[in-house]
Structure formats: C-alpha cells, structure tokens
Amino acid sequence: MAKPVPTVEQVDTGFLESLLGYNARRASLAVIEVFLERMAPYGLKPVDFSVLSLVAHNPGITSRQLCAALGILPPNLVGMVNQFEKRELIERQPHPHDGRAMGLHLTSAGQKLIRDAERTAAQLEAEVAGRLTPAEQRTLLRLLRKVYLK
Amino acid sequence: MAKPVPTVEQVDTGFLESLLGYNARRASLAVIEVFLERMAPYGLKPVDFSVLSLVAHNPGITSRQLCAALGILPPNLVGMVNQFEKRELIERQPHPHDGRAMGLHLTSAGQKLIRDAERTAAQLEAEVAGRLTPAEQRTLLRLLRKVYLK
DNA sequence: TATTGTTATACTCTATAACTATA
DNA sequence: TATAGTTATAGAGTATAACAATA
Secondary structure (H helix, E strand, O other): OOOOOOOOOOOOOOOHHHHHHHHHHHHHHEEEHHHHHHHEEEEEEEHHHHHHHHHHHOOOOEEEHHHHHHHOOOHHHHHHHHHHHHHEEEEEEEOOOOOOEEEEEHHHHHHHHHHHHHHHHHHHHHHHHHHHHHHHHHHHHHHHHHHOOO | OOOOOOOOOOOHHHHHOOOOHHHHHHHHHHHHHHHHHHHHHHHHHHHHHHHHHHHHHHEEEHHHHHHHHHHOOHHHHHHHHHHHOOOEEEEEEEEEOOOOOEEEEHHHHHHHHHHHHHHHHHHHHHHHHHHHHHHHHHHHHHHHHHHHHH
16 A cells, blocks of 8 residues: 655644744844835835934944944945935045045935934834833843844 | 034944844844854755755645745745755655645655754754853744744 | 746845055 | 955845646
C-alpha cells in the first residue's frame, strides 16, 4: 500500500515564530506599512522622515554624520538630499571648519513640514502601540534597544 | 552681528529612538546581519530559510500557502523553488486534490540541510537573545507578536 | 468566472568602484 | 595619505500585468 501524499490545511509556522529575527521583522514591516500610508501626504518615506527629523534636531549635521546615524551609504543619500533641496525643504551650507563638508539645514518650509510629520508619527505611535499598555510599550522599546545596541 | 553657523558633535537621535518602527527595524536588521553570516555555509538567505523550514514542517504545502504565510508574492517565489529543485533540496509533486497546484516536499538532502540550519538558528537565537534574560526573551517575543498580529 | 503557477518586466533599495576637492 | 561628497553602475528585493491550465 502506497504512502498517501500529504496536504496542508493549516500552515504551521511554530518554529519561525520562536525566532527573534522573524518576529522583529514582521513587527517592523507591520509598523512601517502604516507609517507609509500616514506619511504619504507629506511626500515622505520612512528614510526620508528619518533624514529630515535628524536634520531638524541637529542643524548643521553633515551627510557623513547622517549616514553613520542611519546606516545609509553616502551614494544613496545624495539623491535624497537633492530632492529635498528641489522641494526647498533643505539647504546645503558650507561647513564652518571643514571645507570638504556641507552642513545641512532646514528651510522654514522644511521645519514646518517635519513638525507636522513628527506630530503624525507620534499619533501613529499611540495607535499602533495602543494594543500595548504604556508599561508594555516602554518595555518593548527597552528590550529592542538592548538587542541592537552593542 | 551675524548668527554663527552651527555644527554637530554628537548626533541627537532622541526622537527617532522613541518610535517603535525605528527600533523594531534596527533590531531586526541587527539580528538578520548575524543570521546572514551563520546561514552562508548552508547557502541560505533569511527568506530561503523560512521557505525550507515551512516546507519541512508542512510537507505538501503549496506555493500559494507559502506566499500567504511569509508575505511573499508568487512571482518572487518561483525562482527560489527552482533553485531549491536544482540543488535537489525540494521536489514538486502534483497536488492530490487540486490539479492546478503543486505540493512541495523536501528530499532527504533537504531534510538534513534544514535540520542542521534550524539547529544553527536556535544556537544563534540563544546568543543574540543572550543579552536578555529568558523572561525578557519571552516578553519580547510576546510583545512583538502583539504588534504585528491583527 | 476565479484560482494556481508561471513569465516577463519594472521599480525600488542597497552596494561597489572611482573621481574631485579639501584635510 | 585620508576623508567628504559625488557620480555611475550593478545587484537584490519587491511590485504589477498577463497568460495557460485547472477549478
């Protein structure tokens, strides 16, 4: 008697769900999906938001510092900054102490945009993380940082 | 007197670090980086591992079921399965009840490979999550799932 | 008419090499 | 000699449209 060919009704993802990497990736994709929708009105993708936010909180930051902080490669930042300059959100100014570098600064339009966008991000945060109690939210952020900070 | 142009010594990433999406992404990238190194000897990238692992635990699973479980699009799975067939790790068998579908099964070589790879993954898990106490590990996984499961 | 698997293709993201100007 | 910024380009990863076979 031949062995019957098995079929699958309910997919068992048990092993994958036991892995930190799998769960962290799924969670980040879920959050980023909502983020993408909410940031579309501002014309910002997640990385764009990160860049503008860092320039807002660090006026005069250089491309190199941005790349280091966000894990972006320099060639891939150039296009972003160019777009921001075309949209008149960012200005490149000569660095006061280093003739090779350019300091990045927000225009007043850029400041207004990122102020609104950060408010939206904070709101989204409250919703998405709203399935967790405030204590759980703090715990989650703390544990995540513990994982990725060396 | 002109306003001096500011420069940045220490980059302030405070706002970004308050966002769940940012932290989840950083954590998942950190884990995946180590995962990539450890899986290289098996010739598996993270998605490859997920696919093989699901086929191992769900013999006869169809492409469509795999795509749904992993959030992959069907056209992007085809190439992967083809590679696995060429490496003689996976076999496509006609589905017993649905002439359109193909059931996926591991060869004995595929079974051995994924058994070793899963052992390596569990080991890696113990190391990476080793910065956390066992209780913290359980908490982290539980909270992450709470975020991405609707 | 809808679904599975597939092909072809396009778009985005990320990565590498090399150039320039300044240090 | 090394670094900041840039250009050009290559490679992954991810997305959409359309088709044949089957339900």
